[in-house]
Amino acid sequence: MTDKQLRVSKIENGTVIDHVHGGQALNVLAILGIDGSGGEQVSIGMNVPSETLATKDVVKVEGRELSQDEVDVLSLIAPDATINIVRDYDVVEKHRVDRPENVTGVLSCPNHNCITNADEPVETRFAVLRDGVRCEFCGQIVREDIANHIGGE
Numbered sequence: 001m002t003d004k005q006l007r008v009s010k011i012e013n014g015t016v017i018d019h020v021h022g023g024q025a026l027n028v029l030a031i032l033g034i035d036g037s038g039g040e041q042v043s044i045g046m047n048v049p050s051e052t053l054a055t056k057d058v059v060k061v062e063g064r065e066l067s068q069d070e071v072d073v074l075s076l077i078a079p080d081a082t083i084n085i086v087r088d089y090d091v092v093e094k095h096r097v098d099r100p101e102n103v104t105g106v107l108s109c110p111n112h113n114c115i116t117n118a119d120e121p122v123e124t125r126f127a128v129l130r131d132g133v134r135c136e137f138c139g140q141i142v143r144e145d146i147a148n149h150i151g152g153e
Contacts, residue, residue: 009043014062016084016091017074022047022055024077027147029059031073032066040064053080073106075099076133076146102127102136107149114138 020028025044034040041062050056065085066074074081075097085093105123109116115137116124126133132143142149 010089011041011043011060011062011086012089013087014060014064014085015066016086017059017061017066017078018056018082018084019050019053019080020057020059020078021053021080022050022057025057025059027077028057028074030147031077031150032061032064032070033150034061069103069106071097072100072103073146073150076103076128099128103133107133107142107146109135109138109140110142110149111135111138111140114140 017028023046025046029035029042029044034042043058043060043062045056045058047055048058066083071083074083076099078097079099081097083093083095083097084091102125104125107124107126109124109126111117114135116122116135122137125136126142127136129141132141133146134141
């Protein structure tokens, strides 16, 4: 993409999440806990043309580098994403997300009878499947709207 084609301005320091499937940018923000109330500077390109995907979303977050836990959960809804760390307007790190074998403590189980929802000191743990996640305690499978389950205890 040439500078003439840039739809969103460059950031000085922070993270650019690129190659997110079209329409998923708002879910990316939900995973990152960004709802506009924290004052973060965020730029979003939604459903922009892509050579590898039909359309893609791009999320730029100024002044923040993602934790590995955030990247792991992000990989569940954006398996083709690339994470670009920007410092002083230059990309200093670039890597693709890797789907972990499991995620712990970041998703809540939708099964109200699961032990993780029973005020027990149990941290949620989900096995990552090809097309979703499975609770390691009750076996509940979540295939859609994974972002709605962010916030496991």
